[in-house]
Amino acid sequence: MRFRSTWVCGSYARVKPPLLSSLAPQASHSYSHLRSNAQCSSFGIAFDIDGVVLRGRVPIGGSPQALKRLYRDCGTLKVPFLFLTNGGGIPESKRALELSELFGVHIVPAQVVQGHSPFKNFAKRFENELVVATGKGDPALVMTEYGFKKAISVDEYASYFDHIDPVSQYKRWTTKLASEDNDKQTELVPRFNVLADRVKAAFVISDPVDWGRDIQVLCDILRSGGLPGQRNGGQPPLYIAADDLEYQAAFPCERLGMGAFRIALQSVFNRIHDNALEYTSFGKPNPFVFRNAEMILKQLQLYSDHHEKLIPSNGHGEAHSFKTLYMVGDNPAVDIKGARKAGDTWFSILTRTGVFKGKDNHSEYPADLVVDTVAEAVDYILKKELVC
Ligand SMILES: [Mg+2]
Numbered sequence: 001m002r003f004r005s006t007w008v009c010g011s012y013a014r015v016k017p018p019l020l021s022s023l024a025p026q027a028s029h030s031y032s033h034l035r036s037n038a039q040c041s042s043f044g045i046a047f048d049i050d051g052v053v054l055r056g057r058v059p060i061g062g063s064p065q066a067l068k069r070l071y072r073d074c075g076t077l078k079v080p081f082l083f084l085t086n087g088g089g090i091p092e093s094k095r096a097l098e099l100s101e102l103f104g105v106h107i108v109p110a111q112v113v114q115g116h117s118p119f120k121n122f123a124k125r126f127e128n129e130l131v132v133a134t135g136k137g138d139p140a141l142v143m144t145e146y147g148f149k150k151a152i153s154v155d156e157y158a159s160y161f162d163h164i165d166p167v168s169q170y171k172r173w174t175t176k177l178a179s180e181d182n183d184k185q186t187e188l189v190p191r192f193n194v195l196a197d198r199v200k201a202a203f204v205i206s207d208p209v210d211w212g213r214d215i216q217v218l219c220d221i222l223r224s225g226g227l228p229g230q231r232n233g234g235q236p237p238l239y240i241a242a243d244d245l246e247y248q249a250a251f252p253c254e255r256l257g258m259g260a261f262r263i264a265l266q267s268v269f270n271r272i273h274d275n276a277l278e279y280t281s282f283g284k285p286n287p288f289v290f291r292n293a294e295m296i297l298k299q300l301q302l303y304s305d306h307h308e309k310l311i312p313s314n315g316h317g318e319a320h321s322f323k324t325l326y327m328v329g330d331n332p333a334v335d336i337k338g339a340r341k342a343g344d345t346w347f348s349i350l351t352r353t354g355v356f357k358g359k360d361n362h363s364e365y366p367a368d369l370v371v372d373t374v375a376e377a378v379d380y381i382l383k384k385e386l387v388c
Pocket of ligand 1: 048049050051052247248329330331354
């Protein structure tokens with residue numbers, strides 16, 4: 001049976017005698033011991049983004065300073081870490097640049113694992129097939145960067161079907177397409193033969209912007225076998241990047257996430273179609289997300305052990321197994337549940353800066369450690385691992 005030392009610090013309701021006090025003697029170990037441990041990264045860290053290091057686009061919880069502690073003075077990575085978020089909407093390369101600017105450290109695309117990152121594994125299967133993608137940001141660009149050659153956003157797809165959205169004229173926002181050059185009235189010419197080709201798969205890559213339109217169009221695609229208005233064909237596969245019911249954004253209380261959209265789509269689809277909606281969702285708390293994170297952290301470990309700049313290459317030699325992998329998150333049902341399911345290597349740390357705001361530990365999905373902020377989490381990890 002798995003033993004978990006569940007305890008809480010911060011403003012510090014303690015569930016079990018804490019380990020922090022036992023760290024003090026260890027922290028006085030000799031310098032050579034510290035250096036030896038630091039050079040052999042036997043641990044790695046996965047940080048959730050929303051509600052842990054950012055709220056909206058604002059760094060929280062002392063995140064810039066905390067992340068800087070994971071680098072050497074020369075700018076090379078000292079501790080292998082990555083961001084493990086169910087969010088997304090833009091390519092990992094762009095997100096890495098954004099995060100680098102926000103935190104003042106050099107973050108490479110490999111350190112950004114988003115909800116839709118597993119979709120790249122479908123690129124070969126659907127490489128030359130028409131697929132639609134929806135969500136905030138630039139869903140078609142994300143899919144194109146993954147290698148899908150005929151990926152189109154639901155925004156663009158819907159624009160080629162007259163009256164597919166019967167209330168579009170009442171919407172006060174407009175969707176500017178690539179073909180609309182500087183507001184010139186140009187006739188829309190589909191990039192692909194969307195009026196005849198069947199959609200072979202639909203992807204929800206991030207929170208949809210226009211739920212009503214997207215539910216309508218996805219129902220049209222999914223119940224027609226991939227061509228709105230038709231009546232035959234089986235349901236094309238539907239892939240959803242994550243299944244979070246709620247997440248913490250800039251608003252004081254939680255916002256509805258992709259899981260809420262999935263429930264809405266599924267409820268409608270199942271009422272209007274004989275067969276229940278079939279779908280596959282990804283993201284935390286799915287254990288495979290954590291296994292994938294571990295694989296990436298092993299690659300990052302090679303850089304950190306060899307004091308190299310984070311420039312993708314073949315790396316050096318073999319990565320060694322981690323003794324401990326830390327998951328720092330704010331959502332018990334997503335981050336903590338996932339880390340607990342992922343195996344004994346994972347140690348879960350719950351912050352109070354996002355979805356979770358409780359005084360004590362979460363009752364249903366208790367974390368190994370509860371702290372106020374990500375800065376406290378990093379401090380705990382580095383002291384425990386004798387890196388500082
Ligand atoms: Mg979160």
